Amino acid sequence: MATAPAPAPRAAAPGAAAPPAGPVTPVRPRRRRALLPYLLLAPAIGILLLGTGYPVLWQLLTSLRTYGVAQQFGQPAPFVGLANYAAIVADADLWGVIVRSVVFCIVTALVTVALGLGLALLMRAVWNWARVTLQVALLLAWAMPVIAAMTVWIWLFDRRRGVVNWLLETAGLEQFHRFDWLSQPLTFFAVASVIVVWMSVPFVALSVYAGLTQVSTEVLEASAIDGASPRQRLRYIILPMIRPVIMIVLLLQLVWDLRVFTQVRMLQDAGSATSAFDLLGTAIYKLGTGTSNFGTAAALSVFILALTLVMSAYYVRALLKEDQE
């Protein structure tokens, strides 16, 4: 339907450039119509240039400058080429942050998508009332504002009176008596990962379930009559058919989990904020607001931007292809 009106203006454009073949009057409306789409786009482009374009440009330029004590007294920051990037490469702490972020992002995204897929398949296999109950539970979790959710989770993992420790202790695991989850990086990021998974699974499960409803039951029944086991049906019919949904959901999760900020920041509020507990988002925040070392902070931001773009290239291409259809 989008293509129906499309060919007309495109065909009209060369016509307007060529000597007017038809009556003279239509030329003016045509020209005005050629301007119209740009006028319609102008407000959106304007605000994007201001709110996103300028900051990206600033970030790129700043990443090539150096900021020191002199700059705090108003001196212009000198250009230093790629020195900030070199500083990142040479900084073992920052490498730790980068590696940690990438590992955190991949593990969390994979667990999220695997669980989401499992729950979507579960929704198909159960009675109606069970499916509706599960869907409502997922929606409730999905709708929780991040800050409220984080506050509750911190309370759940509270060292002394949190339910998690109480449950583990009651189950006979004495070592969890007053266990401080936020005191070591490994358990800190495990908690962060659990929370992020809890928040993101609903979106994945419901999207994949929407995709599953598109799989034709006739094909499945036919294959069952032909003797395909449930596992074979899953592997050779269902999964290939919902592959596009899974791919897009996985990419979105990867992109989102790479830039996770609020959750880590809030956990740091409750635990420790030393650099061993940083991911890329919080590391940039500290560099930018704490030490005023804008150059390095900007270089690290550009690094995240580039990483995100590389990861999302596939997604963007898929969506663009859809748009051109």
Added chain:
Amino acid sequence: MSAPTTTPPATGGAPARPPATARGAAPTRRRRGRGRTAALSVLALVVALAWVFPVYWMWSSSLLPNSRLQSFTPTFFPTGGSLENYQAVLGRGNFVQALTMSLTITLLSVVVCLLFAFLAALAISRYRFRGRTSFVLAVLIIQMLPAEGLFIAQYKLMQGIGGLESVWGTSILYVAAVVPFTVWMLRGFVSAIPADLEEAAMVDGLSRPRAFFRITFPLLAPGLVASGVYAFLQCWNEFTIALVILQREENRTLPLWLRSFVQASVTREIDWGQVMAASSLVAVPVIVFFLLVQNRMTSGLVSGAVKG
């Protein structure tokens, strides 16, 4: 359709089986299937309970006095609970201030965002013009840009144009952050409405703007509502930009207020009852709102972004 045509050769040995076994085995297989469905239904119920537990715990703890939350054995059912924590939180006054700030910023951002996105969606789904693909590409890429990579620059920008601590400064950044996805969502809705309808009305003598507002605009209402809800939730829950731009206490939005509430209690013994009441105050309106509109929103999300 490909499955039935390709499977017969694969199950070459099977054809003898179906006539004999399929009929005889059907009842038992169905019975076994029912047992399996029952077991899986129970599993689904357990997962649902586990998933909803944090939400329940927030609400349950918010009704209990601190003395009972201090106990080392958790109270799972808040019998004899009260609304005291809510009264205490609301009595602090700065909740109303934060609520007002959140409402003002969010409503302003949503209205502006819908207007801009609607015009842009109209342009890209109704017209082909030079630069159209570049715009669509830019919209897609900007959606992917992490806010966490940009906030220093955004702070500097607002410092430069006097937008720090202001409603309009925050709103500019919110609109810029939400507009790309809203354009993408609305584009799907606009192109689902055949342009022929409008052209037919123009043949009947209506001018183009009138044809548009009489015919196309009413059909677009569900799309505008869906993207408006999306934008509302994004702005209402936004944390990072607000944290950077609105640093003064009197300018806090609700997410910032809730965080400072928790932080304030870190210095002394945390008053978890009040903190949970505060979380509920922030979360419950969003949850109710979300449940009311989620059907429309997920279908909008699926048709706009996921379904290919």
